[in-house]
Amino acid sequence: MPRTAPPPDQARLQPFRLEALTPLNHEVLRLELSQIDGPPLTYREGQFVTVRLPDGTARSYSPAAACQGDGRLELHIRTLPGGRFSTWLRSDAGRSGALLDIGGPYGDCVWTPPATAGAPLLLLATGTGIAPIRAMLVRHLAGAGRHPVHLYWGGLDQPDLYLSEEFAALAHRHAHFRYTPVLAAATEPWRGRRGYVQAAAADDLPRLDGARVIACGSPAMVDAARTLLVAACGLAPDAFHADAFVAQGAAPMPSGDASLSLEVGLPQAPARRLAAPPGGTVLNTLAAAGLLQGVCGGQAACGTCRIGIAPAWRAALPPPGRKEARLLAALGSGPEQRLACQICLEAPLDGLRIELP
Amino acid sequence: MTTQAISSPDQARLEGVGPAFDPERLLHVRTLTRQAIQRIAAAIQPGMFEEDAVEMARDLLAEAGMLRGWHDVYVRFGSNTTKTFGAPSDPGVVLGEDDLFFIDIGPVLQDWEGDGGDSFVTGRDPDKARCAADARAIFHEVRHKWLSERATGRALYDYAVSCAAARGWVLNMDLSGHRIADFPHAAIHEGPLAGADFPPSRLLWVLEIHIRHPSEAYGAFFEDLLLEDSYF
Ligand SMILES: Cc1cc2nc3c(=O)[nH]c(=O)nc-3n(C[C@H](O)[C@H](O)[C@H](O)COP(=O)(O)OP(=O)(O)OC[C@H]3O[C@@H](n4cnc5c(N)ncnc54)[C@H](O)[C@@H]3O)c2cc1C
Numbered sequence: 001m002p003r004t005a006p007p008p009d010q011a012r013l014q015p016f017r018l019e020a021l022t023p024l025n026h027e028v029l030r031l032e033l034s035q036i037d038g039p040p041l042t043y044r045e046g047q048f049v050t051v052r053l054p055d056g057t058a059r060s061y062s063p064a065a066a067c068q069g070d071g072r073l074e075l076h077i078r079t080l081p082g083g084r085f086s087t088w089l090r091s092d093a094g095r096s097g098a099l100l101d102i103g104g105p106y107g108d109c110v111w112t113p114p115a116t117a118g119a120p121l122l123l124l125a126t127g128t129g130i131a132p133i134r135a136m137l138v139r140h141l142a143g144a145g146r147h148p149v150h151l152y153w154g155g156l157d158q159p160d161l162y163l164s165e166e167f168a169a170l171a172h173r174h175a176h177f178r179y180t181p182v183l184a185a186a187t188e189p190w191r192g193r194r195g196y197v198q199a200a201a202a203d204d205l206p207r208l209d210g211a212r213v214i215a216c217g218s219p220a221m222v223d224a225a226r227t228l229l230v231a232a233c234g235l236a237p238d239a240f241h242a243d244a245f246v247a248q249g250a251a252p253m254p255s256g257d258a259s260l261s262l263e264v265g266l267p268q269a270p271a272r273r274l275a276a277p278p279g280g281t282v283l284n285t286l287a288a289a290g291l292l293q294g295v296c297g298g299q300a301a302c303g304t305c306r307i308g309i310a311p312a313w314r315a316a317l318p319p320p321g322r323k324e325a326r327l328l329a330a331l332g333s334g335p336e337q338r339l340a341c342q343i344c345l346e347a348p349l350d351g352l353r354i355e356l357p
Numbered sequence: 358m359t360t361q362a363i364s365s366p367d368q369a370r371l372e373g374v375g376p377a378f379d380p381e382r383l384l385h386v387r388t389l390t391r392q393a394i395q396r397i398a399a400a401i402q403p404g405m406f407e408e409d410a411v412e413m414a415r416d417l418l419a420e421a422g423m424l425r426g427w428h429d430v431y432v433r434f435g436s437n438t439t440k441t442f443g444a445p446s447d448p449g450v451v452l453g454e455d456d457l458f459f460i461d462i463g464p465v466l467q468d469w470e471g472d473g474g475d476s477f478v479t480g481r482d483p484d485k486a487r488c489a490a491d492a493r494a495i496f497h498e499v500r501h502k503w504l505s506e507r508a509t510g511r512a513l514y515d516y517a518v519s520c521a522a523a524r525g526w527v528l529n530m531d532l533s534g535h536r537i538a539d540f541p542h543a544a545i546h547e548g549p550l551a552g553a554d555f556p557p558s559r560l561l562w563v564l565e566i567h568i569r570h571p572s573e574a575y576g577a578f579f580e581d582l583l584l585e586d587s588y589f
């Protein structure tokens with residue numbers, strides 16, 4: 001099961017300043033953050049933190065550098081078209097100097113040596129799943145003992161593997177470390193491995209009994225790798241550790257363990273109570289129930305997701321951001337109206353009552 | 358290349374309109390959209406951040422009562438002009454003295470959708486000026502083929518690819534036309550014009566031309582409704 005962060009109200013939040021935002025490739029940005037006050041946040045490499053936007057949206061990210069205990073964080077974030085945090089990062093709000101609250105650390109997907117001496121530690125990553133793995137490598141590789149460490153990093157094409165040179169250099173320096181880039185859709189001439197990371201690793205390392213695997217990145221890769229390596233290579237199931245980067249905003253409605261509820265008043269029908277995954281937007285939940293569709297993809301552009309908020313709940317919502325406020329004003333909205341695509345569901349909003357037009 | 362009209366049983370369905378459809382209103386929204394693009398372009402100056410230009414564009418549209426859109430407001434500067442629809446821009450791009458930018462807006466007025474795009478240059482870079490002018494020229498070449506041959510949507514985009522190549526550019530087929538109607542057209546048909554195996558009818562389709570340089574990081578965009586010469 002992918003682990004999700006506890007609701008932000010239970011978390012200790014610390015204020016951080018966004019110091020720099022640098023593109024690492026066409027879709028990945030490096031964020032450098034520094035803590036403004038409080039005891040410096042410390043983490044074990046491989047853990048993740050939750051970053052909370054001024055509007056309350058919370059997303060999980062894994063630090064990409066070793067912890068120095070100096071209150072600095074480096075994150076690698078793959079921006080997704082239409083993604084809420086991604087859109088914020090690409091907007092003018094997401095400039096250096098912006099303030100963000102950060103909670104954590106969470107998770108226990110950290111560097112764990114193999115159970116058997118001499119057996120390999122296999123690291124698998126897709127995309128920005130490389131961030132926690134890089135942090136672990138920087139911290140532990142030099143002292144990693146003698147067990148072999150294999151890193152397989154997968155992307156579609158060469159630009160996706162934005163740290164390849166760094167890992168090639170590490171492999172050059174450390175004889176027990178091997179780095180294998182794997183491309184699923186190389187367009188330029190490519191003499192390296194093709195296909196998927198888990199398949200490449202299973203080909204190279206057909207015997208994984210006694211080994212340990214750490215997989216970070218796309219949930220599809222994490223699932224496929226667990227199945228393949230246990231079934232085909234004899235990996236012990238409890239030797240597989242993973243952080244699947246499940247999109248919190250877009251996660252399909254979990255069937256049993258949705259912990260929040262949304263109460264929906266309908267114009268011509270009795271009200272309905274919907275289960276709502278924390279971290280998603282009100283629109284995500286309404287769309288999953290087939291009650292409302294947003295035309296612009298949650299961009300606060302179309303106004304089709306405008307809903308009413310029951311009076312008792314109005315004060316509980318974070319105020320609308322600039323983009324939402326401007327569209328609400330342009331639509332001649334009353335104070336009770338909000339855009340469902342801009343309201344992120346979190347624990348304090350459990351039981352939120354809204355009215356559909 | 359297919360130039361002959363293929364009648365398709367899908368045409369009637371894909372060219373349906375909603376209850377509020379009104380050609381006069383749609384043309385009026387088109388006029389307002391083209392005017393808004395020109396107003397936004399006039400306010401953009403070298404030295405501006407792209408993010409600030411987007412905010413300024415939203416403010417101008419809000420003043421004109423045109424902020425609501427069926428898609429977001431796009432102003433792309435410099436290397437971001439190669440980005441496809443919906444892709445996030447690289448942050449912090451500043452418009453240069455000899456640069457290129459484009460605007461793409463899709464405002465909704467009451468029940469009617471607009472959609473328009475155009476490209477502009479600062480300074481005197483002849484290649485960038487040619488790129489912006491060619492996006493517009495290719496739009497009209499393709500539109501003339503539609504007028505004179507009643508070509509299918511698919512044939513129009515085959516032709517657009519060759520027009521772009523003849524001028525030394527690459528056509529981005531991710532932006533290959535779509536329906537427009539009373540809001541929201543997505544309720545009728547979200548597919549591309551380039552996928553239509555019938556000759557598209559006037560006033561119902563947007564022709565999009567997004568070209569980019571084959572090796573350098575700039576491109577240009579032009580889009581408008583498929584209409585006769587007298588509208589341009
Ligand atoms: C433990 C953990 C660690 C993580 N670490 C990192 C990290 O280091 N770096 C990193 O880049 N990311 C990481 N992630 C992912 C990250 O938390 C966000 O999910 C991601 O950045 C997207 O956030 P967003 O707000 O931009 O997009 P969201 O608003 O969450 O939207 C996600 C995207 O999914 C699309 N979508 C819509 N519907 C669906 C659907 N039904 N199924 C799938 N997709 C859909 C949306 O259009 C959008 O593009 C981590 C996640 C977890 C759980």
Ligand code: FES
Binds near residue numbers: 283296297305306342
């Ligand atoms: S989905 Fe378009 S404004 Fe919310």
